[in-house]
Amino acid sequence: MRIQLEKRLARLEKRVAEKTKASVCICRFTTRFHNAACLAAILKGTSRFCPVHEFRELGSFFWAPRKSGLQKEDNQFCPCPPHPWRSFVLSEGPHTWEGHHAAMEPCENLPPDPPFDLQADNRRMHAIVNEYCAERQKWLDMSGRQLPSKEELIKLAWKRARKGGGQEARASM
Numbered sequence: 001m002r003i004q005l006e007k008r009l010a011r012l013e014k015r016v017a018e019k020t021k022a023s024v025c026i027c028r029f030t031t032r033f034h035n036a037a038c039l040a041a042i043l044k045g046t047s048r049f050c051p052v053h054e055f056r057e058l059g060s061f062f063w064a065p066r067k068s069g070l071q072k073e074d075n076q077f078c079p080c081p082p083h084p085w086r087s088f089v090l091s092e093g094p095h096t097w098e099g100h101h102a103a104m105e106p107c108e109n110l111p112p113d114p115p116f117d118l119q120a121d122n123r124r125m126h127a128i129v130n131e132y133c134a135e136r137q138k139w140l141d142m143s144g145r146q147l148p149s150k151e152e153l154i155k156l157a158w159k160r161a162r163k164g165g166g167q168e169a170r171a172s173m
Contacts, residue, residue, distance in 0.1 A: 006048075013049040026050050027057035029153040032064040032071065034080045035116075036124035042070070043132055045077035055139045057147045061129055067107070083107075 027050050033039035039061065050056040064070065067085040070078055075090060088095070088103030140147070148156070 010049050013047055014051075014054070025052040025148065025156055027053060027059070027148050027153055027156065028071070029059040029150070029157045030062055031058045031060070031074070032062045032068070033074075033125075034064060034066050034068075034070075034078065036121045036128060038070075038078050038080055039125055040128050041077045041079050042074045043128065046073065048135075053147055054143065054145060055136060055147065057136070057153065058132070059150075059153060061125075063125075066113070084110075 026047075031039075031042065033042055043058075046056070046058070048056050066080055067083045069075060069086050069090045072090075084103050084106040088099060136147070
């Protein structure tokens with residue numbers, strides 16, 4: 001049932017992209033996450049369709065500390081509890097020294113993180129990444145198409161950075 005819904009959604013996304021003639025690649029060079037649950041939520045929430053390549057390449061997967069922000073589009077899927085520093089960095093507007101100090105103060109008073117089983121989280125993360133890679137390989141085998149090279153993805157990230165600047169530029173790298 002889930003696979004059928006995903007296929008239908010992918011077809012609809014493809015039709016919308018064709019109608020709007022959106023030929024902008026949305027593949028990325030890296031995808032950052034806080035833990036395995038965060039990675040699973042990001043992969044579940046993000047579209048797997050690229051208007052140019054059909055399958056969206058999500059690049060290399062990198063762990064980031066809980067206080068670090070993710071890519072702008074991924075923050076909405078992150079199930080991690082809010083963190084004062086991440087909220088400050090992702091907020092709109094000018095970031096002043098007063099705001100910097102105001103965001104750092106609550107960080108010092110945060111309770112310690114609950115015990116964390118790194119090995120179990122690492123196994124789960126590898127299983128999630130392997131599932132994504134298997135899905136990507138299945139698409140490559142069925143379609144006979146190619147995904148963008150790492151060099152193309154780097155150029156695309158730099159192009160987005162020059163065009164968008166600011167927070168989006170750092171988030172896309």
